[in-house]
Amino acid sequence: xxxxxxxxxxxxxxxxxxxxxxxxxxxxxxxxxxxxxxxxxxxxxxxxxxxxxxxxxxxxxxxxxxxxxxxxxxxxxxxxxxxxxxxxxxxxxxxxxxxxxxxxxxxxxxxxxxxxxxxxxxxxxxxxxxxxxxxxxxxxxxxxxxxxxxxxxxxxxxxxxxxxxxxxxxxxxxxxxxxxxxxxxxxxxxxxxxxxxxxxxxxxxxxxxxxxxxxxxxxxxxxxxxxxxxxxxxxxxxxxxxxxxxxxxxxxxxxxxxxxxxxxxxxxxxxxxxxxxxxxxxxxxxxxxxxxxxxxxxxxxxxxxxxxxxxxxxxxxxxxxxxxxxxxxxxxxxxxxxxxxxxxxxxxxxxxxxxxxxxxxxxxxxxxxxxxxxxxxxxxxxxxxxxxxxxxxxxxxxxxxxxxxxxxxxxxxxxxxxxxxxxxxxxxxxxxxxxxxxxxxxxxxxxxxxxxxxxxxxxxxxxxxxxxxxxxxxxxxxxxxxxx
Amino acid sequence: xxxxxxxxxxxxxxxxxxxxxxxxxxxxxxxxxxxxxxxxxxxxxxxxxxxxxxxxxxxxxxxxxxxxxxxxxxxxxxxxxxxxxxxxxxxxxxxxxxxxxxxxxxxxxxxxxxxxxxxxxxxxxxxxxxxxxxxxxxxxxxxxxxxxxxxxxxxxxxxxxxxxxxxxxxxxxxxxxxxxxxxxxxxxxxxxxxxxxxxxxxxxxxxxxxxxxxxxxxxxxxxxxxxxxxxxxxxxxxxxxxxxxxxxxxxxxxxxxxxxxxxxxxxxxxxxxxxxxxxxxxxxxxxxxxxxxxxxxxxxxxxxxxxxxxxxxxxxxxxxxxxxxxxxxxxxxxxxxxxxxxxxxxxxxxxxxxxxxxxxxxxxxxxxxxxxxxxxxxxxxxxxxxxxxxxxxxxxxxxxxxxxxxxxxxxxxxxxxxxxxxxxxxxxxxxxxxxxxxxx
Numbered sequence: 001x002x003x004x005x006x007x008x009x010x011x012x013x014x015x016x017x018x019x020x021x022x023x024x025x026x027x028x029x030x031x032x033x034x035x036x037x038x039x040x041x042x043x044x045x046x047x048x049x050x051x052x053x054x055x056x057x058x059x060x061x062x063x064x065x066x067x068x069x070x071x072x073x074x075x076x077x078x079x080x081x082x083x084x085x086x087x088x089x090x091x092x093x094x095x096x097x098x099x100x101x102x103x104x105x106x107x108x109x110x111x112x113x114x115x116x117x118x119x120x121x122x123x124x125x126x127x128x129x130x131x132x133x134x135x136x137x138x139x140x141x142x143x144x145x146x147x148x149x150x151x152x153x154x155x156x157x158x159x160x161x162x163x164x165x166x167x168x169x170x171x172x173x174x175x176x177x178x179x180x181x182x183x184x185x186x187x188x189x190x191x192x193x194x195x196x197x198x199x200x201x202x203x204x205x206x207x208x209x210x211x212x213x214x215x216x217x218x219x220x221x222x223x224x225x226x227x228x229x230x231x232x233x234x235x236x237x238x239x240x241x242x243x244x245x246x247x248x249x250x251x252x253x254x255x256x257x258x259x260x261x262x263x264x265x266x267x268x269x270x271x272x273x274x275x276x277x278x279x280x281x282x283x284x285x286x287x288x289x290x291x292x293x294x295x296x297x298x299x300x301x302x303x304x305x306x307x308x309x310x311x312x313x314x315x316x317x318x319x320x321x322x323x324x325x326x327x328x329x330x331x332x333x334x335x336x337x338x339x340x341x342x343x344x345x346x347x348x349x350x351x352x353x354x355x356x357x358x359x360x361x362x363x364x365x366x367x368x369x370x371x372x373x374x375x376x377x378x379x380x381x382x383x384x385x386x387x388x389x390x391x392x393x394x395x396x397x398x399x400x401x402x403x404x405x406x407x408x409x410x411x412x413x414x415x416x417x418x419x420x421x422x423x424x425x426x427x428x429x430x431x432x433x434x435x436x437x438x439x440x441x442x443x444x445x446x447x448x449x450x451x452x453x454x455x456x457x458x459x460x461x462x463x464x465x466x467x468x469x470x471x472x473x474x475x476x477x478x479x480x481x482x483x484x
Numbered sequence: 485x486x487x488x489x490x491x492x493x494x495x496x497x498x499x500x501x502x503x504x505x506x507x508x509x510x511x512x513x514x515x516x517x518x519x520x521x522x523x524x525x526x527x528x529x530x531x532x533x534x535x536x537x538x539x540x541x542x543x544x545x546x547x548x549x550x551x552x553x554x555x556x557x558x559x560x561x562x563x564x565x566x567x568x569x570x571x572x573x574x575x576x577x578x579x580x581x582x583x584x585x586x587x588x589x590x591x592x593x594x595x596x597x598x599x600x601x602x603x604x605x606x607x608x609x610x611x612x613x614x615x616x617x618x619x620x621x622x623x624x625x626x627x628x629x630x631x632x633x634x635x636x637x638x639x640x641x642x643x644x645x646x647x648x649x650x651x652x653x654x655x656x657x658x659x660x661x662x663x664x665x666x667x668x669x670x671x672x673x674x675x676x677x678x679x680x681x682x683x684x685x686x687x688x689x690x691x692x693x694x695x696x697x698x699x700x701x702x703x704x705x706x707x708x709x710x711x712x713x714x715x716x717x718x719x720x721x722x723x724x725x726x727x728x729x730x731x732x733x734x735x736x737x738x739x740x741x742x743x744x745x746x747x748x749x750x751x752x753x754x755x756x757x758x759x760x761x762x763x764x765x766x767x768x769x770x771x772x773x774x775x776x777x778x779x780x781x782x783x784x785x786x787x788x789x790x791x792x793x794x795x796x797x798x799x800x801x802x803x804x805x806x807x808x809x810x811x812x813x814x815x816x817x818x819x820x821x822x823x824x825x826x827x828x829x830x831x832x833x834x835x836x837x838x839x840x841x842x843x844x845x846x847x848x849x850x851x852x853x854x855x856x857x858x859x860x861x862x863x864x865x866x867x868x869x870x871x872x873x874x875x876x877x878x879x880x881x882x883x884x885x886x887x888x889x890x891x892x893x894x895x896x897x898x899x900x901x902x903x904x905x906x907x908x909x910x911x912x913x914x915x916x917x918x919x920x921x922x923x924x
Contacts, residue, residue, distance in 0.1 A: 003495065004586050
């Protein structure tokens with residue numbers, strides 16, 4: 001309401017972009033940073049202890065890949081989550097920053113050390129040529145492993161908070177927000193998942209660096225056997241952790257759902273998610289189990305392509321896991337505090353009585369007339385609906401209403417208006433309509449116009465903004481009377 | 485507030501207090517930003533010098549070796565530039581929430597493009613660095629140089645996006661004119677700012693490399709016949725001549741600034757900074773006149789003086805921003821407070837109002853009316869049909885509404901209405917039967 005609306009029609013407003021950037025970030029961060037750093041450090045340590053330069057070289061080569069990917073795509077998608085959220089939901093990210101300042105600040109410090117350490121570790125690897133230098137070098141790897149895990153631990157706290165506000169909305173206290181019932185299972189799940197997928201990544205990468213020109217060449221074969229046998233152990237152990245924490249998370253989620261009664265009402269969608277998560281978790285675990293056991297037997301039993309199967313299963317599982325936040329958050333963007341369209345819980349009744357247009361900053365008109373009805377409706381759509389819905393594209397309002405009222409024949413405007421006003425009762429993932437009856441009517445007029453002549457709705461990034469003069473100041477006491 | 489034009493948007497601020505005192509955020513913003521921009525300078529300036537040296541290296545190999553050595557610093561500085569950028573971004577988000585996010589949204593496409601563009605630029609700098617020895621002759625060398633040039637051009641463009649935002653946030657009265665990123669470039673004085681920044685990048689990189697290659701334990705083994713004094717002199721020259729140019733670009737920036745934030749204080753800070761800058765420049769040229777044995781002996785002093793200049797410019801920049809936005813910030817505060825007061829009074833009255841009487845069946849029926857009309861099929865079956873199905877059986881409706889199934893393939897499944905409560909559902913059911921019978 002108070003920020004120009006960045007909006008990408010046809011992409012469900014643009015949420016898809018945040019989702020893509022965030023998924024890519026997690027898919028790099030978990031296996032390649034949190035999971036791979038400790039394993040690579042361990043390889044370096046083992047190689048040094050047992051005087052195996054071939055193992056050290058292998059660790060170095062894999063670290064090169066990790067270094068390139070994490071300091072480019074990894075780092076920039078992390079920043080990208082923030083940059084894109086600033087565009088799509090400035091009200092939410094702005095509020096979260098004010099509450100979570102110290103969390104983010106600490107996260108930044110840890111991130112600085114993580115970046116400094118990965119560069120220091122990788123770029124000085126070849127220079128550590130004495131026993132003393134090597135020992136020091138291994139310690140850098142240990143520090144890096146700890147820091148990359150800490151980064152994740154801090155961010156998971158923020159994500160967990162978005163799911164369940166805890167006591168934050170009453171006390172506004174920082175630590176309250178940092179502790180919530182999903183934190184530990186989530187962190188444990190992610191930690192072991194990272195180790196499990198990190199091992200498979202190392203395993204996969206090692207194929208490229210231990211090429212056997214002939215089967216009689218014993219050296220690369222010996223190296224591959226060495227790594228595959230050990231990584232199989234890591235896969236099997238972290239698989240157990242993934243399973244246990246995943247199950248804990250899976251059983252803790254419905255409790256959280258119940259705590260939020262309005263969300264618990266409509267759970268058809270959630271129940272199907274819940275069931276799918278269990279199935280996916282089982283299949284992923286089985287896929288990793290097969291690979292892990294196969295690797296224990298012989299390093300050549302599992303071909304390179306077969307490693308891709310558990311990896312893709314893992315990606316799928318994690319994606320599904322991340323979607324939980326979407327379900328549990330709705331209709332809130334910050335639980336019990338701010339709806340997904342940026343309306344605060346405590347201003348809902350006020351806006352329903354006074355009107356959105358009167359208090360919004362970037363609208364064309366303050367008063368609805370017959371002539372400007374559809375234009376007002378368009379502004380209302382942008383304010384109240386556009387953070388989740390497109391017009392005629394993905395998750396489009398026209399598609400939603402077509403499912404209800406059919407593709408043929410006229411839509412009943414009075415019925416639509418009634419539906420909009422009561423939709424949060426029947427579609428409990430939707431926030432309540434935050435405007436007056438007249439504004440609901442204007443929205444319907446816009447929707448009817450949109451249906452008759454579908455037109456892409458441009459966002460502020462291309463169409464710019466319009467500012468209607470502020471409504472004349474009404475006498476405070478009269479304005480503040482709740483209307484029945 | 486009167487100073488603001490009618491078309492200036494005055495949004496309401498987020499109703500949450502700042503997490504730390506404002507002065508502390510300001511100190512952090514200025515300090516963190518300067519650290520960030522230093523590494524950005526070294527990244528951008530480094531990429532330029534790499535390309536120039538590599539191009540000169542086509543004729544004389546010694547320059548190629550130097551380019552390779554500079555390239556090693558760029559990939560490190562670029563990572564630090566990103567990670568050190570988060571702190572100032574955090575501070576500016578908090579201090580200028582309403583102005584900063586608005587500028588981001590108005591230049592949204594470009595703002596979003598930062599992510600892929602930086603990723604590509606970074607990957608190219610790595611490719612450039614790690615293929616140096618492999619792609620060293622013939623067509624491959626040309627390709628190698630082209631990769632360096634592409635990365636450099638990307639590094640030229642990306643800062644412009646940030647500058648456009650930093651500039652646009654200062655002038656809310658101009659926001660209404662903006663139609664996307666490119667049109668935002670015509671507001672304020674983006675171009676002089678950009679030139680000043682680019683020159684600073686090259687000057688800072690010159691100063692950095694003079695120290696980097698000039699340091700006592702620098703390993704110059706890969707640098708052929710370059711000697712330490714020669715490298716010091718070379719990069720001192722880069723720094724000195726470009727800084728001399730800043731005495732043209734600096735005033736150009738200052739005098740093209742829109743008057744919105746110009747105060748005596750701004751001039752005072754900037755001119756003091758420029759005076760120290762003049763002293764620094766004099767010392768730099770003094771260093772250049774020294775012979776090989778003594779060149780570089782004042783490096784620490786020059787760096788210290790440059791830091792004072794940069795701190796002065798950074799502070800002047802902040803003072804200008806504060807002055808330019810003072811009216812806007814006051815107007816926002818005023819509007820936010822008025823809104824909060826009206827909201828508080830409304831909520832007080834709402835809480836004091838007598839508890840709503842139990843809802844009548846007609847009021848409750850609003851929950852159903854969007855889908856069920858008397859005679860026509862809207863989303864669900866009409867009331868006439870329901871009345872026939874459940875004649876004399878309102879409890880059947882209640883049972884169905886609590887956990888609806890799916891009976892009709894042509895209609896969407898009804899959502900459960902259990903939240904309305906059994907007693908209310910019963911009231912609705914009776915009314916439905918009544919209405920349905922009446923409509924028949």
